[in-house]
Amino acid sequence: MNQTVDALSQRAGQRRFPLIALVLLVPMAIINLVAFVLPVLRLGQISFMESRSGGVLTGNYSTESYIGFLTDRFSLDLIGNSLFLSLSVTFITLCCAYPIALFLHRVSPRWRNVLFVVTVSPLLVSSVVRTYGWMVILGEQGFVNGLLMSSGLISSPLRLVNNWMGVTIGLVEVLIPYMALSLIAGFGRLDVNLEEAAASLGANAWTRFRRVVFPLTLPGVALGCLLCFVLSISSFITPKLLGGGRVFLLATEIYDQAVIQLEWPKAAATSVIVLVIFGLALAFYSRVVRRFE
Amino acid sequence: MQMVERRGASANGDARPGDSEPAFLKLEGITKQYGTYTAVDNLHLDLPRGKLLGLLGPSGCGKTTTLRMIAGLLSVSGGQIKVGGDDIAQKPPHKRDIGLVFQNYALFPHMTVAENVAFGLEMRGVAKSEIATRVEEALEMVRLPGYGTRKPKEMSGGQQQRVSLARALVIRPRILLLDEPLSNLDAKLRDEMRVEIREIQQRLSITTVFVTHDQVEALTMCDCVGVMSGGKLAQLGSPEDIYERPANLFVADFVGRANALEGKIEDVDTVRFGDGVYKCDTHGARNGKATIVIRPHRVHVTPNRDRTLVSVMTNSVHGRVLRVTYIGDVVQYDIDTGTHVLKAEVHTASGGHAFAAGEKVLCEWKPQDMLVFAGGGQ
Numbered sequence A: 001m002n003q004t005v006d007a008l009s010q011r012a013g014q015r016r017f018p019l020i021a022l023v024l025l026v027p028m029a030i031i032n033l034v035a036f037v038l039p040v041l042r043l044g045q046i047s048f049m050e051s052r053s054g055g056v057l058t059g060n061y062s063t064e065s066y067i068g069f070l071t072d073r074f075s076l077d078l079i080g081n082s083l084f085l086s087l088s089v090t091f092i093t094l095c096c097a098y099p100i101a102l103f104l105h106r107v108s109p110r111w112r113n114v115l116f117v118v119t120v121s122p123l124l125v126s127s128v129v130r131t132y133g134w135m136v137i138l139g140e141q142g143f144v145n146g147l148l149m150s151s152g153l154i155s156s157p158l159r160l161v162n163n164w165m166g167v168t169i170g171l172v173e174v175l176i177p178y179m180a181l182s183l184i185a186g187f188g189r190l191d192v193n194l195e196e197a198a199a200s201l202g203a204n205a206w207t208r209f210r211r212v213v214f215p216l217t218l219p220g221v222a223l224g225c226l227l228c229f230v231l232s233i234s235s236f237i238t239p240k241l242l243g244g245g246r247v248f249l250l251a252t253e254i255y256d257q258a259v260i261q262l263e264w265p266k267a268a269a270t271s272v273i274v275l276v277i278f279g280l281a282l283a284f285y286s287r288v289v290r291r292f293e
Numbered sequence B: 001m002q003m004v005e006r007r008g009a010s011a012n013g014d015a016r017p018g019d020s021e022p023a024f025l026k027l028e029g030i031t032k033q034y035g036t037y038t039a040v041d042n043l044h045l046d047l048p049r050g051k052l053l054g055l056l057g058p059s060g061c062g063k064t065t066t067l068r069m070i071a072g073l074l075s076v077s078g079g080q081i082k083v084g085g086d087d088i089a090q091k092p093p094h095k096r097d098i099g100l101v102f103q104n105y106a107l108f109p110h111m112t113v114a115e116n117v118a119f120g121l122e123m124r125g126v127a128k129s130e131i132a133t134r135v136e137e138a139l140e141m142v143r144l145p146g147y148g149t150r151k152p153k154e155m156s157g158g159q160q161q162r163v164s165l166a167r168a169l170v171i172r173p174r175i176l177l178l179d180e181p182l183s184n185l186d187a188k189l190r191d192e193m194r195v196e197i198r199e200i201q202q203r204l205s206i207t208t209v210f211v212t213h214d215q216v217e218a219l220t221m222c223d224c225v226g227v228m229s230g231g232k233l234a235q236l237g238s239p240e241d242i243y244e245r246p247a248n249l250f251v252a253d254f255v256g257r258a259n260a261l262e263g264k265i266e267d268v269d270t271v272r273f274g275d276g277v278y279k280c281d282t283h284g285a286r287n288g289k290a291t292i293v294i295r296p297h298r299v300h301v302t303p304n305r306d307r308t309l310v311s312v313m314t315n316s317v318h319g320r321v322l323r324v325t326y327i328g329d330v331v332q333y334d335i336d337t338g339t340h341v342l343k344a345e346v347h348t349a350s351g352g353h354a355f356a357a358g359e360k361v362l363c364e365w366k367p368q369d370m371l372v373f374a375g376g377g378q
């Protein structure tokens, strides 16, 4: 009797499922189409257009923006700078967030929720505000320099802001919660029994970490690195504010091209190049992840 | 249930198996405290080399805690753990040289079966070429030759358990610990693995502690059985000791099925319960309350007849069948004797006499099948 009821409701559920799923997917699909897919296509289109001075699009198509960008020494430096910054920021963020995530994974459930909220709480404050905060902390008369000077460790203030150092510090802080979240999400296979098994087989703490813990957390590491790489290469506000106009990256260049020089095709072409870098990062990620499967 | 000591048999069992053999694994008063709660309480235990000890007990009695303390995964709050004479209680787990098999197998999911088995050998710096041969040997021993290249998740539960056994044994540990290794397997596989583990254990003659809450497992596989209760060892003895000569009411009741009846001791060879007087051995007690335990399958159920008719059994009581439970290999009868309900188990036979509910019967049993625990239970 019960079985029949179950079977019936199951069959009814199966029949209804595609329809409900479609209906539920429609709003998201429309938003994505209008707000993401179409603009990106339009961006691609503009990147192949020509423009006169003053930013007016002529309506002629050419690959001039791309050729111009890829043959320009400064632009190639931009790609190099952006890649280097993003990779180093990603690596430093990983090193900072990994112990936090491991601790959160192991702490008793009672504390885990509280500490979890503490970890992601910086996300409640806009990154603009946090970046201004860093300017205050890292500035010449800022907290860090004040402390170091008054303790007599240094005689003149360190240059911690308006350079690569400032951008790196700011980005790492902004990205730690994202990294920690991704890491924890990818720690599912980590089981304390496995470490105990390794210990009973004669592995000391470092070997247990190297041979068991770290390999099992690689899916989380890969996810976190992808996310932080993409976020940092496309970050704009933090480099703009903490770079003080001395740090040149792809994102800041796109802004200058579009808003200051009014060279829309160039800006669009640069954006497409960033998109290609995203695509490559994603492809690399899925290749890495497939190896864990 | 309150523990009732039986006279003449101490809790630690004077009929300790292999009394003459020196202990290889020696637990000397190990204790584990969680705050004010004592999970394992001053546990003493000796296990001779090459023997298989089954740790049996109800859930939460401290079996896993004891095992983890031996393995070094839990610190001891007190006491010593001696292996071959040296105290290892303060050593970290990776220096103890103890093989461990977990209930959930705990195979490294990112390594192949061969890499899993090789792990302990690598940790010991064994040469590459030797590792390969020893891994293959170990896999052959657990009847999984040629499975080395598989990943653990590509294997069944029973196969994973064997890999886990191979991984623990390949390092030739001084002691092997198994924590309910068979409880995730189905009944048939469990029977198979039981035999296999026992065979391997005897072939390698490795000192082993096997935690289980399954008494069949403990009684059939082990050289000796430790029954635990509330963090203490209620009895340590051979399977036969545990079953036939339980040291106290807890063991009698926990191991095997039992009729526990409240009664009175009349003399050194007589007890009374209900309206009857029965012959038995009270181990010297002459009077006082007692709890009397009779195993259901030691109660013979015969068609109703005069009690005085000749029989090899000395004790008997009339009753009426209340309930009949057919289990397959045995039939269980609940028999109302007027003052007590007595459980009896009879093997089924194709032509055997089966009694129906309501039928009058005569229950008989031998004096030596009555276990008398002076003091009374409740």
Ligand SMILES: Nc1ncnc2c1ncn2[C@@H]1O[C@H](COP(=O)(O)OP(=O)(O)OP(=O)(O)O)[C@@H](O)[C@H]1O
Residues within 6 Å of the ligand: B034, B037, B039, B057, B058, B059, B060, B061, B062, B063, B064, B065, B066, B213
């Ligand atoms: N970390 C802990 N903190 C407090 N009490 C604990 C802790 N771990 C175990 N205990 C308690 O210690 C007692 C013994 O636990 P243990 O795991 O040894 O039981 P067990 O005999 O293995 O039971 P089971 O058959 O259910 O596995 C239990 O009552 C348990 O509640």
Ligand SMILES: [Mg+2]
Residues within 6 Å of the ligand: B063, B064, B065
């Ligand atoms: Mg347990």
